[in-house]
Amino acid sequence: MSAGPGDAARPSAAIELRGVSKRFEQVVALDRVDLSVRKGEFFSLLGPSGCGKSTTLNLIGGFETATSGTLLIDGKPMGDTPAHLRPVNTVFQSYALFPHMSVIENVEFGLRMKGVPAPERRRAAAEMLHLVSLDGMEDRRPRQLSGGQRQRVALARALVNHPAVLLLDEPLGALDLKLRKHMQTELSRLQRKVGITFVYVTHDQEEALAMSDRIAVMDRGCVLQVGTPTEIYAEPADPFVMEFIGSPNVFRGRIEAVAGGGAEIAVDEIGRVRGRMIGDIRPGGQATVMVRPERVRLSATPPPASASQVTGRVAKVANLGFITHYFVRLSERQDALAYRLNDVDGGAEIRFDEGQQVHVWWDEGDARVFPADAGRSASASIRTRACETRERPG
Amino acid sequence: MWGLLPLAVVQVALFVVPLAIMFVYSFWTTRNYQIVPEWTLANYRAFFESWTYPGVLLRTLGMSVVITVLSLLMAYPLAYFIVRYTRRWQTVLLAAVILSFWTSGLLRAYAWMALLGHGGIINKGLRAMGLIEDPLPFLVYSPFAVVLVMTYFSLPFAVISIYASLEKMDWSLVGAASDLGASPWRAFWHVTLPQTMPGVVSAAVLTFVPLVGMFFVPLLVGSASSVVIAPLIANQMQAFQLGLGAALSFIVALVVMIALAASWRYLDLGRMER
Numbered sequence: 263m264s265a266g267p268g269d270a271a272r273p274s275a276a277i278e279l280r281g282v283s284k285r286f287e288q289v290v291a292l293d294r295v296d297l298s299v300r301k302g303e304f305f306s307l308l309g310p311s312g313c314g315k316s317t318t319l320n321l322i323g324g325f326e327t328a329t330s331g332t333l334l335i336d337g338k339p340m341g342d343t344p345a346h347l348r349p350v351n352t353v354f355q356s357y358a359l360f361p362h363m364s365v366i367e368n369v370e371f372g373l374r375m376k377g378v379p380a381p382e383r384r385r386a387a388a389e390m391l392h393l394v395s396l397d398g399m400e401d402r403r404p405r406q407l408s409g410g411q412r413q414r415v416a417l418a419r420a421l422v423n424h425p426a427v428l429l430l431d432e433p434l435g436a437l438d439l440k441l442r443k444h445m446q447t448e449l450s451r452l453q454r455k456v457g458i459t460f461v462y463v464t465h466d467q468e469e470a471l472a473m474s475d476r477i478a479v480m481d482r483g484c485v486l487q488v489g490t491p492t493e494i495y496a497e498p499a500d501p502f503v504m505e506f507i508g509s510p511n512v513f514r515g516r517i518e519a520v521a522g523g524g525a526e527i528a529v530d531e532i533g534r535v536r537g538r539m540i541g542d543i544r545p546g547g548q549a550t551v552m553v554r555p556e557r558v559r560l561s562a563t564p565p566p567a568s569a570s571q572v573t574g575r576v577a578k579v580a581n582l583g584f585i586t587h588y589f590v591r592l593s594e595r596q597d598a599l600a601y602r603l604n605d606v607d608g609g610a611e612i613r614f615d616e617g618q619q620v621h622v623w624w625d626e627g628d629a630r631v632f633p634a635d636a637g638r639s640a641s642a643s644i645r646t647r648a649c650e651t652r653e654r655p656g
Numbered sequence: 657m658w659g660l661l662p663l664a665v666v667q668v669a670l671f672v673v674p675l676a677i678m679f680v681y682s683f684w685t686t687r688n689y690q691i692v693p694e695w696t697l698a699n700y701r702a703f704f705e706s707w708t709y710p711g712v713l714l715r716t717l718g719m720s721v722v723i724t725v726l727s728l729l730m731a732y733p734l735a736y737f738i739v740r741y742t743r744r745w746q747t748v749l750l751a752a753v754i755l756s757f758w759t760s761g762l763l764r765a766y767a768w769m770a771l772l773g774h775g776g777i778i779n780k781g782l783r784a785m786g787l788i789e790d791p792l793p794f795l796v797y798s799p800f801a802v803v804l805v806m807t808y809f810s811l812p813f814a815v816i817s818i819y820a821s822l823e824k825m826d827w828s829l830v831g832a833a834s835d836l837g838a839s840p841w842r843a844f845w846h847v848t849l850p851q852t853m854p855g856v857v858s859a860a861v862l863t864f865v866p867l868v869g870m871f872f873v874p875l876l877v878g879s880a881s882s883v884v885i886a887p888l889i890a891n892q893m894q895a896f897q898l899g900l901g902a903a904l905s906f907i908v909a910l911v912v913m914i915a916l917a918a919s920w921r922y923l924d925l926g927r928m929e930r
């Protein structure tokens with residue numbers, strides 16, 4: 263690991279995309295993407311289905327050719343270098359294990375292609391199988407393995423080649439929840455142990471937050487924000503990023519007042535709410551206020567005057583065991599969602615029953631105000647704002 | 657399991673019973689153009705007595721192998737092309753391949769005669785261009801002509817069978833191979849070919865088995881040096897040498913069954929591999 267997160271040294275980038283675009287006939291799958299993945303880091307591409315994650319990976323792997331832009335691996339421009347000559351390996355979502363080969367033959371395939379002598383490559387493959395806890399499975403066929411075992415064979419088959427970068431396309435997608443959680447830990451452990459750069463594609467925000475050193479959040483072929491999990495969660499630079507990670511309360515309204523980094527927004531039928539300004543906010547314009555449910559407080563008595571507050575009636579209380587979800591009806595059209603953790607301190611807090619009138623409030627610093635384009639429908643404007651210049655199909 | 661019962665009945669009626677009758681006849685005596693139930697080994701002795709019959713059988717098998725290999729070598733690239741590089745034309749091309757099944761084989765054999773014959777299009781054309789004086793000797797009434805026409809007859813079977821396995825092929829495996837450093841040729845050799853081997857083997861069987869019994873094409877376009885076993889058996893039968901005919905038939909059937917048995921394991925394994 264030559265450069266940890268936070269090291270700004272450019273030449274050490276394992277992968278760099280400069281203004282990379284990819285078009286499939288009418289569809290713009292990637293729109294001038296800039297990315298820099300540092301050596302040795304666990305880097306995730308996170309975004310909804312169809313946002314261009316796999317396309318990015320396929321470009322790096324050499325399975326697709328960029329329409330424009332430059333791709334560098336280990337500082338070297340890849341140009342038209344075919345897949346089999348690139349210093350990267352891939353763990354495919356379907357694993358793509360060779361059915362006619364045994365587990366060990368699968369794992370040693372890459373070394374065999376490189377011309378490593380049989381005894382040597384067999385030893386390396388066996389070692390790698392040991393690393394992924396598949397000792398004794400050498401002579402099985404892929405079809406004789408469970409999903410989790412196949413996944414690990416795919417991992418071993420790629421890692422045994424010591425690629426400059428390992429590409430993983432939703433590798434845990436086919437596993438059940440429990441195994442997925444287990445494999446998340448396993449993958450993180452393995453990545454630290456081998457020190458190979460991972461580029462990990464997922465649409466699961468929890469997975470990305472749990473495993474990554476850094477995350478790139480993508481939407482509709484654009485990279486909206488790159489940052490550590492903490493930055494992405496706590497400091498979303500874009501409303502889409504905030505909405506995609508977690509399930510924030512969203513209020514849309516008119517900007518009434520702006521002062522000291524904060525803004526006050528008038529929301530129809532609900533009242534005035536406040537939050538911290540992100541971007542260009544001017545009184546009179548439209549804005550979107552977002553606040554995460556764990557930052558929303560509920561109280562029977564009015565909160566301090568400085569807080570942003572509205573009132574409503576508790577519509578539903580859902581106790582999920584360790585956490586309780588409160589749905590508070592603020593207007594005919596809008597509920598507020600608040601989380602309360604049922605931990606040891608939880609008993610000290612006041613509990614509410616369905617039908618009860620409550621004050622819903624938060625500290626100004628806990629909510630974020632994003633400018634919204636008044637012309638279009640709010641939700642469409644949120645998604646296209648960061649990608650203004652791209653051409654949209656249709 | 658029991659659903660296969662009707663199939664088993666048909667198999668017994670159409671295959672096992674005639675074969676059993678043939679088997680019994682081959683050990684009976686032919687007297688006055690009649691087969692009589694007197695046990696004898698004379699028919700088999702007659703087969704091995706001279707080089708004639710084994711020679712013809714070996715030549716038949718040899719030609720069948722050559723034609724099978726040629727068919728596979730031509731069918732594989734063709735099927736590969738249809739699967740990988742055609743979209744809208746795929747059905748049309750396949751239909752064209754299948755269509756040839758529906759035309760009478762005899763008709764198509766005569767069509768070849770019109771092409772290859774001494775007064776055929778090729779010879780006439782070459783003569784008109786002044787390239788030759790006399791008809792090319794090997795073009796017709798030669799082993800070359802038999803191999804050419806029989807390869808043409810066998811090709812559709814081979815294409816369909818190989819197409820079926822290429823069509824089922826998981827192409828992401830080829831992607832995985834190139835990801836692991838395999839050039840396109842090596843990816844084909846190590847992944848595509850092994851994955852489609854069941855199709856290749858069934859193509860070989862579908863081509864080889866009927867070839868052993870090839871009949872009218874060698875009679876039409878062949879020569880004395882391309883005599884095959886089937887017409888020989890027919891001759892025996894027509895000459896009322898039922899015992900010898902039966903022995904010859906049984907030996908041919910035995911060879912075919914050995915070939916089937918050899919490929920059976922592979923076909924079965926191939927199916928389990930998926």
Ligand SMILES: Nc1ncnc2c1ncn2[C@@H]1O[C@H](COP(=O)(O)OP(=O)(O)O)[C@@H](O)[C@H]1O
Nearest residue numbers: 286289290291310311312313314315316317318
């Ligand atoms: N081979 C292709 N042909 C046409 N469109 C494609 C192709 N591959 C991807 N796309 C389109 O590009 C966009 C991005 O796809 P993809 O990268 O697979 O998304 P993700 O992996 O994030 O779900 C989608 O709109 C998808 O339909």
Ligand SMILES: [Mg+2]
Nearest residue numbers: 312315316317
């Ligand atoms: Mg994808």
